[in-house]
Amino acid sequence: PTNLGRVVMLSPPNQGSEVVDKLGSWAAFDWVNGPAGQQLGTGKNSLPLSLPAADFDLGVIAGNQSVNLMLSRLIPGEDDGKVSVERAKLQGMKDFLVVPHSHPFIMSRDPVMKQTLYYLKKGQFDKASTKGDI
Numbered sequence: 001p002t003n004l005g006r007v008v009m010l011s012p013p014n015q016g017s018e019v020v021d022k023l024g025s026w027a028a029f030d031w032v033n034g035p036a037g038q039q040l041g042t043g044k045n046s047l048p049l050s051l052p053a054a055d056f057d058l059g060v061i062a063g064n065q066s067v068n069l070m071l072s073r074l075i076p077g078e079d080d081g082k083v084s085v086e087r088a089k090l091q092g093m094k095d096f097l098v099v100p101h102s103h104p105f106i107m108s109r110d111p112v113m114k115q116t117l118y119y120l121k122k123g124q125f126d127k128a129s130t131k132g133d134i
Contacts, residue, residue, distance in 0.1 A: 016042035054092035
């Protein structure tokens, strides 16, 4: 929409997640995540990989801490237990921030909420405030 404004995504699987690649065929995965969960992998049926680059003012915050070490073992590099830091990135994003939080809790952390509001107001993350308080 022309009036979209600024957007912040929190730990999005913008390039899919290897967790879906490894566990998507399990009945329990399908029961918990449904058909939409099956579309979040990194293969040829990946919905995220079929989407275009961001053509809007976008900031992405990714986590690099996990409460699920079993799932983290399925993901190469830094991750939040569901999505790797690298796969959270989206072509066309204006700013990117990595915080020490996990996927299930990132949205409820005060510093993440503050960074989100900062981005919505200023169009960038407040990197100066990230020293030790996130």
